Amino acid sequence: MSGTLVEQETETEETLDVPCNVVVHNDPVNLMTYVSQVFQKVFGYSRERAEKHMLEVHRHGRSIVWTGGRERAELYVQQLHGWLLLATIESTT
Amino acid sequence: MRARLTDADTIEVSGIGFLEGAILWRLAAAADPTGSKAAQERLASSPTAGAEPGLDEDWKEHVLPELQTLFASAVEIVRFDLVGTWLSPGADASMRVPLAHVEAWLIALNQARLALAARHHLTEAAMTHRPPDDLQPATLARLFVDFFGGLQQLLIDASGPDSESSED
Numbered sequence: 001m002s003g004t005l006v007e008q009e010t011e012t013e014e015t016l017d018v019p020c021n022v023v024v025h026n027d028p029v030n031l032m033t034y035v036s037q038v039f040q041k042v043f044g045y046s047r048e049r050a051e052k053h054m055l056e057v058h059r060h061g062r063s064i065v066w067t068g069g070r071e072r073a074e075l076y077v078q079q080l081h082g083w084l085l086l087a088t089i090e091s092t093t
Numbered sequence: 094m095r096a097r098l099t100d101a102d103t104i105e106v107s108g109i110g111f112l113e114g115a116i117l118w119r120l121a122a123a124a125d126p127t128g129s130k131a132a133q134e135r136l137a138s139s140p141t142a143g144a145e146p147g148l149d150e151d152w153k154e155h156v157l158p159e160l161q162t163l164f165a166s167a168v169e170i171v172r173f174d175l176v177g178t179w180l181s182p183g184a185d186a187s188m189r190v191p192l193a194h195v196e197a198w199l200i201a202l203n204q205a206r207l208a209l210a211a212r213h214h215l216t217e218a219a220m221t222h223r224p225p226d227d228l229q230p231a232t233l234a235r236l237f238v239d240f241f242g243g244l245q246q247l248l249i250d251a252s253g254p255d256s257e258s259s260e261d
Contacts, residue, residue: 029203029238081160083199
């Protein structure tokens, strides 16, 4: 889909791991500024990058916020759940 | 109600009216999903949306308890900060939130908002339109959700990189 942001990160130790997407889904209760701040805290994204993903969640219902090894993807989803965002892991294959 | 950095380590929330304070004191109860399957499910969402039952089961066994401990801890921190907030009709109160506690506040406030919305089945439309002119539980829940969201925003603004501290 044009305009869709896909964050990719390659790590040598995870190259044999199945790549996964970390997807955040829209929740009308969460404040937009809160979601943006969580992306900055969890992924270390800049405010601009975090807001692009937040707006994608808001407008399109979901955003792939990170792609990489499964183990790390699960850790990110756990962190996002800790902030009470609706986040899931999706295999890219 | 206002929030500002008073020094490098503390946010002061002032102008807390009696009614606002009374709602704040209900935060822990509002965040508790007990008795509502919808609220419990929202605070324990699946990491795969059901696509991988094996991972969902492992998650419930190993990860969910950790998350529930985190949520309970956040509510306890809020309770601790509220202890010094004395309320009396006709007089505004203030409270001090250490910067180190802001994340706990944001999580506890979000927990309360999500649990209330799920418990009372507040739809996206119900969240965006003006609340109805009645005193039904769902209407009150919507007001609580809005109030907790307003406080979340104040704390985000006061703790953000653009905020400025000021000394009295």
